[in-house]
Amino acid sequence: MHLYLLPILFVLAGLALYVVLGGADFGAGLWQLATLASPRREEEAEERAERIREHAHHAMGPVWEANHVWLVFVLTVTWTAYPQAFGAIASTLAAPLLLAALGVVARGAAYALRAGGRDRRELARIDTIFALASLLTPFALGATLGAIVSERVPPGNAAGQLFSSWLTPTSLLVGVLAVALSAYLAAVYLAADAAREGQAELVEAFRVRALLAAAVAGALAVAGLFVLHGDAHRVYHRLLDGPGLAGLAVSVAAGLATVGLVLARRFEAARGSAALAVSGMVAGWALAQQPYVLHGLTLRAAAAPHETLVLVVVATIAGATILFPSLGLLFGLTLRGRFDTGAEHRAPSEAPARSDGRAQGALSPLRAGLRTRLALAALLAGVGLLTVAEAPWAHGVGVACLFAAMIVGFLALDPARLAAGAPGAGEESAGGPPGGG
């Protein structure tokens, strides 16, 4: 194992996770689009469509931001460990990347907007933006990937074609496949979420959708082999009778297993196998593509110097040791249903009201004078060390003193007590509810 291979493994793992988790997110948006697009007259059908959208929205609520940071991870590790390849890809494929970026912006904005939506019409309009962006982004990212697969990105600053590099059969295929996979993953996950919440009607709705999407994605994958044969011959060969075959086999087996599990209504197991099917696809592609990352540029040649690679690997592993437990916590809480609607009152996060004298300010008043003096002392020391003294170490200590001055000063101010005290020159304290007790 060479050192230059390690970061690409991280990148691929990140990419697989992004395709699975981010894809499920995009897919949820796509299913919202499906409910919005079909014409409906009756009130009942309208309500049902709305329930589907609400379910899709709520299921990704707590996790969507984390899901999309995987993309940031993939990008940053790529540009650190393989700067040449990154520069070439990003400049030649600026057009599809810009489209993807616009999609990301619109999605995030629509998501933030939903918090302010009031009535049904507003929400439906916001959901439409969200859903359209959920279609655009995976397609554009897939097209980007397709251009890399069909080796149309030469190394160098924007050395490839701005449009014809990615408006190709392979790119279109991978783009559409990305959309189909997203829809498939989302349907499986949403069915599982609905089953956990015991909403039988939604379970059925998403079960049918999962099977449909699986059929479409499967058909696209088979069609894709023919496209690759004509458009990306090297990768096609290495995929079918080269090292990529193992990944392809895993993908096919896991994909079929998922269909079986969904048919049998074992949704939680289907989550895992669906993810495995997609990961297998990523692995198969990576194996088929290597040792070249771009046309005529091997991974080894694209890699950064030794010390950078060592540090990237160390930083990634160190980061992962913090990251995975945190992610585990988030997904654990989400999947155990702690964030579901209705779980709200299981553990009220309200502190008991206190009736002792501390109800208004949290800090005891006696030490406020002491705090003020401490803050002033730290401020003076900070000014002396930072502004008057010249040595770098003095500046460091000076900054520390200033931080201490700010924190102690803030506590000495005790703004809560200031506000609770005499009401400036305003009215009676009518706005807030009365203090505890």
Next chain:
Amino acid sequence: MQALSFAVHIPLVCFGIALPAIVLFVEWLHLRTGDPIYLTLARRWTRIMAALFAVGVITGTILSFEMGMLWPGFMARFGSVFGLGFAIEGFSFFLEAIFIGVYVYGWGRLSPRAHLLSGLPIVLAGMAGSLMVISVNAWMQHPSGFHYSGGHVSDVHPLAALFGNSFLWNELVHMYLAGFIVTGFLLATPYALKRLRGTWGRYERTAFAIPVAVAAVVSPVQVLVGDWAARDVATEQPTKLAALEGLAHTTRGAPEHLLGWYADGRVKFGIAIPKLLSLLAFHDPNATVQGLDAVPAAQRPPVNIERISFQLMVAIGTGLALLGAWFLLAAWRRRSLPASHWFYLAATAAGPLSVVALIAGWVVTEVGRQPWVVYHVMTTSEAVTNAGGIPVGYGLLAATYVLVAGAVAWVLRRLAAAPLKLAPQAVAGSPGGS
């Protein structure tokens, strides 16, 4: 184009740095006192935090796209030197996203203590993230940790490049404090407006006092830190200082010009204060300050943009510091909030003005570095993409940002307009101390 995205992203970063800390403080107050008013505030601000973070995630993602789309030359050559900073930043961004999810959706669903704890990583990750991003910027200002010759980078030491850099610390502290100032004043602005319109209950007073107290403590200190940063610029980037001050010729005992316009090698219509520049920059009224003529004309940054941004930043910063001092004085002398109508007028303006100062300050560092992207190593024109169609992309992105900004304004208004929706719930929950 990237400038545009940064200008949108930076204020959001400020909220990312400071808002979680303020929200946590309020939640802690609630836990200490059991007073539902703090719970209402914390939950209200949590919604703002969540909405702004969502927008911050997207602008952040766009920035990482743009790094490659616009600056392929820069990335390809130096990605191995500074990329590590962004890779670590990626992780802290990740942690922030995870715990924001837990925190926002955990209200009412986790035990109070667990919920408070789940907010701490957000604050820490915000700190780590700003450290990383600024370490990259500081490296661009003051590059080191590699050997460069004939277009090839060798002998790369990313750790030394990113953290063994004197520029990092003053830039970091300056930015970090700016985060608290902007968040503090901006968060207080709507409540100051309410005071001016006559609504001034205990809820409004508390919501005003807490963020303003933060900003009031921080803004005077920021003046000191800014002075420290300027002294570092004087020694490390003399051309930038010369542009900031419109100093055409290397001068002994250089004067400081206030206001005015730089043309034909001097500042016109400005007020000159003799020897002040030398005194400020080197603590010696007779020190020699290097002028613009020390470098060829092609290597000078645009002087007027620099001067105006710099003076704007300093003027607003000083004003904010005075406002903070006013608040502190009132608190110290009378143990109450300032009573003057004027204070609240000024506080209303302070929020938007602090954003102006923030962006002006960013222009000062970044435009002052021109024409270099990596100071004295690589010019911006070497780094930029060769791909056509930049104006098209620029227009698209600008239009999108206008839409997003409008959307954010709309959602914040909606969030602010929902009149104390949470309060009755909070009150209903607290009797009996359950």
